[in-house]
Amino acid sequence: MTGSMNAGRQWPVAVVLSNGKILVAGGYNGTNYLSITELYDPSTGTWATTGSMNTVRSYHTGPLLTNGNVLVVGGHNGSAYLTSAELYNVSSGTWATTGNMNTARQYHREILLTNGKVLVAGGTNSAALSSAELYDPSTGTWTTTTSMSTVRVSATATVLTNGKVLFTGGSNGGSTVSNTAEMYDPSSGLWGTTGTMSVGRISHTACMLANGKVLVTGGYSGSGYLASAELYDPSTGTWATTGSMSFTREAVTSALLINGKVLVTGGWNGASLSISELYDPSSGIWTTTASMNASRNLYIISKTPNGVMLVAGGSNSVNTAELYYPSPSIWAILGSMNAERQQHRTVVLSDGRVLVTGGHNGHNYLSSAELYDASTGVWTTTASMSSARYYHTVTLLTNGNVLVVGGHNGSAYLTSAELYNVSSGTWALTGNMNAARQAHTATLLTNGKVLVTGGLNPNATNSAELYDPSTGTWTTTGNMNTARQYHTATLLTDGTVLVTGGYNGSGYLSSTELYNPSSGTWTTTKNMNIVRQYHTATLLTNGKVLVAGGYSGSAYLASAELYDPSTGNWTTTGSMSSTRNYFETTVLINGKVLVTGGWNGVSLNISELYDPSSGIWTTTTSMNAARSSHTTTVLMNGNILVAGGYVDSIYLNTAELYLST
Structure with missing residues (x-):
């Protein structure tokens, strides 16, 4: 379901406007004929009233004109058949009368012709009609045409x-x-x-x-x-x-x-x-x-800009609306963030909202933060962090608060860390790390502590440290065997952490190692088949880890491989159809892995799905916007929020949802 209309109605008209919103006008609610009109916003799933028509009417028609305005024609007002017509101005949200038809009619049909005029034909006004007439938007007048x-x-x-x-x-x-x-x-x-x-x-x-x-x-x-x-x-x-x-x-x-x-x-x-x-x-x-969730007749159906079908209203004064998704996966355009940003970080809060932090907008490093409410589709600003930062990390702690660590503020690598209090919507500094770093990893361990590894400041480091939320302090732990930046870290089902690849300042890495929280030590495990940085690592539902894409130092990669914790071995699996780095991977509720966007010389909108049961990648619906250095977040309803990023020298504030049914 989606938001309900403000008024129940049958036999209204519905028109998809050039801005993507859907105008619903008039109709009958079982008692009264209506002049009420409202707008459905597909980006938020909400309805808002707009200016009312000058005349109540049902059984009317309403085409979208080439100038973007809407012409509503004829119908019945409860006591008389109508000749009147009026225009909805999309810019002002108001209605104005225009020339009357030559013949009153309801149950007629109208069509916008390729020449921009509107043909109206047939219908009834107590007698069935064969007559037809044309409306000229340039003059606001009607002329008869042959019957x-x-x-x-x-x-x-x-x-x-x-x-x-x-x-x-x-x-x-x-x-x-x-x-x-x-x-x-x-x-x-x-x-x-x-x-x-x-x-x-x-x-x-x-x-x-x-x-x-x-x-x-x-x-x-x-x-x-x-x-x-x-x-x-x-x-x-x-x-x-x-x-x-x-x-x-x-x-x-x-x-x-x-x-x-x-x-x-x-x-x-x-x-x-x-x-x-x-x-x-x-x-x-x-x-x-x-x-449908409700039985309906005399309803309206409209295609939203992303191809989702909106069904609303119907007999018995129904005001409910619902959405039909035409394919198992589709991208829906959302409202935009308040700020353009790339290399920002997101996290799902315990109440289902998404916190977006920091990043870079092409001019400034950002301290700003904002919240996405999945129930309304609306973005709102929240308190800013104490420091601008990008290439930082965010981690949802077991107490429901969020830890933000390190990064770069445009002039220095950061040791600072801060906590976002979800209840108050405020930030507070916590203990500093022992080493400044950006392009590091942060992993929530099963004991509630946070492991931070590697990064650069400005050289790649092999150091690692632990944050204890109960004390707000950092302690060093065993160093990795290899310095690395732009690597990945994945919490395995046994509680250990797998670190893969990256760059050590002089070479691209295929090496991998495991952190044991019980001993605080690292052990090397088998190497990947290919060196890679800017890749992704995803824990599958079967406990294996899928590593995909990245950059080898000489080429963007489409290859993928699997790590099996039970054997410590890597095996190649199917390759993506597109090479990419600076992309995102996400596990869907069906166990498949969604890959979105990235960069291989150009920013990509191509999305692909990996099926662990077959080891095969298939392309799925592309995003509405190409983007790299964006974020993907799994919402509590299983949909995937994609936000921000970068394309063709443009920093993005746009967002979209991958809807997997």
């Missing part, structure tokens, strides 16, 4: 790739339901019949496929609800039946998904439905998909 060959109430209208408009079915306002179709040619202003459907339909749905054909589905025949579907081929002007849905339904809407399939959901067949089905144009077959 259709037959009256049509509750027909469908679809703009074809050639710019012509296909109208199908509809009724005569009574019991006669049409199976005819006709085409409007904007260049001549004339209508022409084109083929006949296999069955008459009213309250059906039409959707243009990626191949240019039109899929017509469901509806009511005059004697029964329909599950059948058929295809119109504009190149031949003919109709052909295709697979039928599993369920009959009318008062339904279809939507073309980003994967090319068609979603049909809800509707009515004597009762409101929650059942959803998918049509695959490649096979002509329907399959059931996840049902």
Whole structure:
């Protein structure tokens, strides 16, 4: 589910605006016709009211004009059929009346033509209509155009790739339901019949496929609800039946998904439905998909900019809304952070919020911090750290507070550390490390202490030290066998810590070693097959460690290998499709590993999934923005938050969510 509308409604209009928000206007709430309008923001999942229309109306239409404004036309206000039309100004959030239609109508259809004008045709005003008229946004006036060959109430209208408009079915306002179709040619202003459907339909749905054909589905025949579907081929002007849905339904809407399939959901067949089905144009077959959480008919469905489908409202004054994700994984654009930043650090707090700290914005090293609330999708600033820092570390302690350690402030390597108090939203200094360092690692041990290893200040170091949260002090522990910076550290299931690769100041490393917290000592283990820095290391659900990508000193890497703690051996596994360093890896709730972004001469938006069961990588949906030196964070709901980074000399404040269903 997502946020609910402020007003329950059926038969409103919904329009996706050029800014990505969705405008919902008017409708009927079971008692009153509405002038209320509101906006859905996909980045936050929230609704906000905007200016109300000048006239209450339902059964109206509302196309998006080429200038970005919205034209709402006709309908019924509870006592009369309407000729009035009005314009929503997206910039000001206000409505203004525009020229009236020549004929009052509801249950009509409108289409934005390729020439920028709006065609309105058919409908009823107590008598079924065949008339049509054109709205010219440049003058705000309506002119009549030729009428259709037959009256049509509750027909469908679809703009074809050639710019012509296909109208199908509809009724005569009574019991006669049409199976005819006709085409409007904007260049001549004339209508022409084109083929006949296999069955008459009213309250059906039409959707243009990626191949240019039109899929017509469901509806009511005059004697029964329909599950059948058929295809119109504009190149031949003919109709052909295709697979039928599993369920009959009318008062339904279809939507073309980003994967090319068609979603049909809800509707009515004597009762409101929650059942959803998918049509695959490649096979002509329907399959059931996840049902809606609520049964709905007379609802709205809109595609958000990232391809997620928003369904809202419906009969019985429903104000709820929900989202359908068309593929197992998809990226959703979020609201932006308050500051651009790269090489910042993030951590999930015990209350589910995400704390973002420090980084660099291309001009300054940052002390600022902010919080992302996954329940609202909103970023808010919180108290700043006492010191600007990047290439630092953040660690969630067992007491729920956050330890930030070291880094660089633009003029010096740092020994300082500080604590973020989640309850008060404030920072307090804690004991300094014994050695200044950036590009180090910090690992929360099973005993609650934090192990910090390596880094540079300015030379690579092999030193390691422990932070004790109970005393706020640091103590040195055994040194690593090799100095290293830009390495990785992974807590294994037995409580030891595996450190891999990096750079020692003179060479790139394949060496690895293990820290034993019980003895405070390091032991070398087998070398990786390839030297690497700026790589990632990820603990898999089977206890093995996946190391991927990085830089070898001469090339960016796509290779990956697995460390088996039970044998101490490394084995190669499948390689990524893209070489990359400065990227991020994250374990999903299904056990697969998500790799995002990075750099291989250019910043990347390519994402890939590693399947531990097969050792194979597959590409998944790409991020909306290319980015490197970003952060990824696993939210409590299993979704992945990606924030900030760097691309083409631009420092980013944008954020997005990887939604894995």
